[in-house]
Amino acid sequence: MAKVAIVTGGASGIGYAVAQSLIESDHVVVIADLNEEVGAKAAKELNCYFIQADLSQQQDNKRLVEQTVEQFGRVDILVNNAGFQHVCSVEEFPEQTWNTMISVMLTSPFLLTKYCWPYMKKQNWGRVVNIASVHGQVASPFKAAYIAAKHGLVGLTKTSALEGGECGITVNTICPAYVRTPLVDKQIADQAANHDIEPDEVITKIMLKNAAIKRMIDPEEIGQLVNYVVSDAARSFTGSNLTIDLGWTAQ
Template identity: 55%
Template sequence: MPSQATTAPRVALVTGTSSGIGAAVVEHFCKLGHQVLAVDFNPAGKAVAGKAGAVFYEADLSDPDACRGAVTEAVKRFGSVDILVNNAGIQHVASIETFPEEKWHQIIDLMLTAPFLLTQAAWPHMRKKGWGRIVNVASIHAQVASPGKAAYTSAKHGMIGLTKTAALEGGEQGITANAVCPAYVKTPLVDNQIADQAKLNNMDEQDVVEKIMLKQAAIKRLIEPEEVAQLIAYLASDAAGAVTGSSFNIDLGWTAH
């Protein structure tokens, strides 16, 4: 999507911003003139936000109070929340038989419950203005499944349902909700999976990218975070005012089979 498909400067709250997609979105939004609250549990995100021109807010979004606190902070600093990008995520790869229960709860809390609570907290501010954009960073695993990713896949499938419900409820209030579904993006989250995937599939680490991550892809490369950020920027713009309840695959042809 063209980066100039923007809107007037708005207030954006972006989660999971210390690296990868979130960091790229923060940088892109700041270049577009938006006021950005960059939310992450990792203190390293402060330097990323500062370099881009955003304000950093440290929070563990698996805590419901932290979700509400992030929205309160954005309103306190900037007066509102116009754009919400739910991007924060973690990963754990293991079979269903061996998947740790605590990891299941951690992933669901961060990647499904937190987006709901952030949406709920931001909603009145968007409704008051009659304008809002919610963009949920799902995954191609919101459309398909892979072995070893029960919690991640469940959370991402749930995020699509949350997106559609928010779209139906927000339509008459000027609030849109959409999801983006990337395949494997060149991020630390993906890099950190390689050893676990190798162990789960009994293969060498150097084979994981080619034989697992890119096996289904028509374009044999990882996606750049900025590519995802530009799609998110479009969905957060005035130009996308008629787009809601949709899921956009940015998957290198993964689901074309």
């Protein structure tokens, strides 16, 4: 029987690549996204199922899992990928933006893990993959909420992994450096304004400054790594931070 996967933020970027990779490995995939039009278009392209959800709202997280189980009778894999970025100093950071970012990137992964857990536990098999960031391990200026959420996600992963081991559930984090996605493209302009440099300089002077490999990561690389992490070949991986950061944290 094909395993059923939920991928949040699946309409574009990393989430889209993850969904595509899982589908190519014969998984049934449900993508969730805030934007109904973009999500429906992506689901049609991928030939998968789409559920519109505002993951900053508790009830939408619960509904996402309930609708998935109602439609397919099970949930085997959860990929917590949804997120967004706001580049701003701590002093000027809007409180509501902070609250929303923490809700989407930390509280939602907790809620979705909580709601998927009973189904995974019952079948004695489950995979939770949290897409964090190199910024779950190190910090950079002007990204307070993003970095706080990603650090918290690493902690949530470790705790969940310890609880899930005896239930056949593995929980891991993937920590990529800059991936070439629409989210990162938007950051380039924001970073240029904050650092008072040209957009072309952002990639070389900021995004790739600490990288040994001087290129951006392709979303497909993350998709392939997720596909491995949820496979039986990776059944001994749990509580791990799988870093794909071009050598950033090797320093």
